Amino acid sequence: MxxxxxxxxxxxxxxxxxxxxxxxxxxxxxxxxxxxxxxxxxxxxxxxxxxxxxxxxxxxxxxxxxxxxxxxxxxxxxxxxxxxxxxxxxxxxxxxxxxxxxxxxxxxxxxxxxxxxxxxxxxxxxxxxxxxxxxxxxxxxxxxxxxxxxxxxxxxxxxxxxxxxxxxxxxxxxxxxxxxxxxxxxxxxxxxxxxxxxxxxxxxxxxxxxSMPKGEASSVKKYEVSKEVKEKIVKKETQQAYIYFGSPYNISVNSEDYYKARVATFILGAGGFGSRLMEEIRVKKGLAYSAYARLQVSKSSSYMSGYLQTKLESLEDAKATVKKIVADFVKEGVTEEELEQTKKFLLGSEPLRVETMSQRLHRTFMEFYNGQELGNSLKELEKIKKLKLDDLNEFIKFHKEILDMSFAIVTKR
Incomplete structure (x- = not known):
């Protein structure tokens, strides 16, 4: 049912x-x-x-x-x-x-x-x-x-x-x-x-x-991500450098373009092996075992965040590489091959995301909670299936705000 x-x-x-x-x-x-x-x-x-x-x-x-x-x-x-x-x-x-x-x-x-x-x-x-x-x-x-x-x-x-x-x-x-x-x-x-x-x-x-108290309803306040680029370095007794980065992402939970942001972020850093960050940072340069970027969108905020660990002596190289990867991504967009591979994964793995009753119930709840019509997730998959390369790259190049990255780093004393 x-x-x-x-x-x-x-x-x-x-x-x-x-x-x-x-x-x-x-x-x-x-x-x-x-x-x-x-x-x-x-x-x-x-x-x-x-x-x-x-x-x-x-x-x-x-x-x-x-x-x-x-x-x-x-x-x-x-x-x-x-x-x-x-x-x-x-x-x-x-x-x-x-x-x-x-x-x-x-x-x-x-x-x-x-x-x-x-x-x-x-x-x-x-x-x-x-x-x-x-x-x-x-x-x-x-x-x-x-x-x-x-x-x-x-x-x-x-x-x-x-x-x-x-x-x-x-x-x-x-x-x-x-x-x-x-x-x-x-x-x-x-x-x-x-x-x-x-x-x-x-x-x-x-x-x-x-029997419960009625109380008062209240709406969720939207908090904007700081547009000022910042860096915080914390010194600890560590053998690795921990690099966390984040930037604004101007999109809402019920945006018509949310599916494009989902595809773009998957290619940039959420897709594991094959993503830009993993390929450049791990496969080509050997700077880290893993590197990720994720889209964090809710009623209260919207931003991109990512992380990696690297050797202490590779800290500056890794940070500069992250900046370059994101800059190239915004400037040049993605390739047809990257888009097709992402489509295959997102569409092919869909049954795994709704195989249990609790997964389906959670999905329906989130659709309702975010003010979307029921079945929005399935419609989003159809949009992903039909997404054209030029439309995705236009979207990526429009969102230059992700270039304004702040860094929080834990490194050796």
Whole structure:
């Protein structure tokens, strides 16, 4: 059955339900997705959204973490909370026969999360330990430094996990206020897939949603990437240089030309072997084991980013090579062979991207979330199939903003 978008009206709010029926296995997956409630909502303290999700994974106040987990495990029910940049997600997964029981615990968690000093201290201790270990993860360090350059002065400049100082400052009241503001029905989208009847589902979840606070909806703010070319060098005890680079990319999630950006970026650096970056940096010059560039487009931002590791003594050569590759790419465009090979890969690998129900459900959700019509992904593939070389090269040459690259580099002291 094709995915659909239904609606459920509660408290004068139309709650969207992205639904994909799949009766091949007796399984059900349900997500409560709260918009504009991920790390983009960390306006007071960096890492608060992710910290709050970890608190939601500590069970209920009445049962506590261990007892709540045991109740779920005895029935093979999975409930977890997580965050993305723009969303806060609580997910339920179980056998069809356990769905009612799963909903019971799902509702208990929403009504009575384990908001205790003990839970906060436990999450704080584990989070600080993880952050301390990441100080020696130089990919993590360079990636965060790049975001700080590209989005200087905005919430997107902060690490989604927070910093040691910001996490230390988070207290019980911060988490309570975050959950009260963000886990509300006015921000809710429901995504459900599996062996479940949509009418029965609506009846069951309407009671849960009706008991939630209404709250206030808010739209996702768009953050512009800094147009100023910057460089940040961080000195660490390392045997390799870690080079992360990024630049503006003036395109939106629902742009008519998004498919062209997808093809162009694949040829430049997202396609692994055969991409420009990999061919020049690894195959021809032997400067790195791998090199990538990716398109990062969402409601809140749009930019290109990439990375590679190289020998300490090859740092300047590698950086100059990246700049030259991108400059030549914008100036000269791509070849007919590169375009045809990319078409074959993107069209040929499509079945792998939608082989599971969760993949199809996620795709449908993203289409709805981004304001696109359902089935947009398939139409995009048709556009890729018909894409002509001259049209692609015209698009590439128009987007000269990707030449304005900033670099975040971790190298030896």
């Amino acid at each position: 094709a995915a659909t978008v239904e609606e459920l009206k509660i408290k004068d709010i139309n709650i969207p339900i992205v639904f994909e029926e799949d009766k091949r296995l007796p399984l059900v997956t349900m997500q409560f997705i709260f918009q504009n409630s991920g790390s983009i909502a960390d306006t007071t303290k960096a890492g608060l959204a992710k910290f709050s999700a970890k608190i939601m994974n500590e069970g209920t106040k009445e049962l506590g973490s261990s007892a709540f987990a045991e109740k779920l495990e005895s029935r093979a029910i999975h409930i977890s909370a997580s965050t993305g940049r723009e969303t806060f997600v609580i997910e339920l997964g179980c056998l069809k026969e356990e769905f009612d029981e799963g909903l019971k615990y799902f509702e208990l968690l929403l009504k009575d999360p384990n908001l205790t000093q003990e839970a906060v201290q436990k999450v704080k201790t584990t989070t600080l330990g993880n952050l301390a270990r990441k100080e020696n993860d130089f990919d993590y360090v360079a990636s965060n430094e790049l975001k700080a350059l590209l989005f200087e002065g905005s919430v997107l400049a902060n690490p989604s996990s927070g910093t040691i100082d910001s996490v230390k400052s988070i207290d019980l009241n911060d988490v309570q206020e975050f959950l009260d503001k963000n886990l509300v029905s006015s921000k809710l989208i429901v995504a459900v897939g599996g062996d479940v009847d949509i009418k029965e589902l609506k009846d069951k979840i309407s009671k849960i949603i009706a």
